[in-house]
Amino acid sequence: MKSSLNIGLAVVAVLIAIIPGAVLAEDTKLEHTEAARAAAMRLGKTLKARLVSTMKTQGPVAAVTVCAEDAYAIAAQVSEDTGMDVGRRALRVRNPGNAPDAWEREALSQFLAAQDRGEDVSKLERSATVRTADGDVFYWAKPILLEQPCTTCHGSAVEPALAATITDYYPNDQATGFAVGDVRGIFSVKKRLP
Ligand code: HEC
Numbered sequence: 172m173k174s175s176l177n178i179g180l181a182v183v184a185v186l187i188a189i190i191p192g193a194v195l196a197e198d199t200k201l202e203h204t205e206a207a208r209a210a211a212m213r214l215g216k217t218l219k220a221r222l223v224s225t226m227k228t229q230g231p232v233a234a235v236t237v238c239a240e241d242a243y244a245i246a247a248q249v250s251e252d253t254g255m256d257v258g259r260r261a262l263r264v265r266n267p268g269n270a271p272d273a274w275e276r277e278a279l280s281q282f283l284a285a286q287d288r289g290e291d292v293s294k295l296e297r298s299a300t301v302r303t304a305d306g307d308v309f310y311w312a313k314p315i316l317l318e319q320p321c322t323t324c325h326g327s328a329v330e331p332a333l334a335a336t337i338t339d340y341y342p343n344d345q346a347t348g349f350a351v352g353d354v355r356g357i358f359s360v361k362k363r364l365p
Contacts, residue, residue: 200309203362204298207311210253211358215315217245223320231323232336238324239266239340254362259315261356265325265337265346274301275359278312282354292316292354300364307364312357317349325349 221241225234242259249257260271262279271279278297286292298311317325324337327348337344349355 200298200300203309204296204311206253207255207298207309207360207362208296208313210249210255210257210360211311211313214246214249214257214259215358217249218242219318219320221245226320226323231330231333235324235333235336235340256359256361258359259356260312260359261315261346263345265341265344267343269356271357271359274299274310275312275357278310278359279354279357282312282314282357286314286354305363309362309364311360314354315356315358317351317353317355319351321355322349322351325355 218237218241222234222237225237246258249255258269260269260275260279262271262276262283264270281297282292282295285295292314293316296311296313298309301308301310323329324333325346325348327350329337329347334347346355
């Protein structure tokens with residue numbers, strides 16, 4: 172038992188000696204992944220809390236500006252604090268500015284396909300290091316699932332006055348007709364690597 176542990180440790184020691192670059196890359200990836208998770212959680216929690224409290228105190232029409240403006244302010248703050256580019260993306264967008272890039276689109280498609288197969292997507296995430304024209308970028312994504320309070324503005328029966336306000340802001344809105352539990356979009360985190 173003890174000797175097999177020793178052999179195991181020796182193998183690890185040799186591997187670390189041979190492939191320091193690879194080990195370092197794995198460590199760095201884990202570090203970025205954990206930072207991305209925390210950043211996405213902060214954006215999601217802050218935004219949801221503000222949405223729910225504004226809907227309660229001022230009604231859903233007023234809360235539209237929370238999603239339209241506060242979402243960016245919160246995302247910008249989290250991005251500044253973490254040095255990562257943190258945001259929300261979707262395939263059926265309300266704001267065309269939230270359309271995904273190629274990697275994000277693929278991640279979204281995979282999450283939607285997993286949901287179509289009946290998988291529990293709530294714990295899924297994807298990450299990759301992507302070579303771009305501007306250098307390597309670490310990408311991370313996690314599904315945003317629709318919850319009950321979200322149906323007010325993204326469900327199948329949006330109240331007419333609210334629907335009119337939404338269409339005023341977003342004439343090409345595609346983000347209604349969702350049910351609780353549906354993959355509504357993703358939290359996307361990107362970090363340019365040195
Ligand atoms: C008061 C209305 C309202 C509620 C409630 C609401 N949203 Fe939104 N949502 C919007 C608006 C408006 C936008 C467009 C924001 C923008 O301009 O980026 C949006 C955009 C989004 C986007 C970005 C992609 C896109 O379509 O532009 C996601 C993802 C999203 N909402 C998810 C949710 C989730 C999840 C909830 C529930 C926790 C929720 N929303 C609750 C109004 C709402």
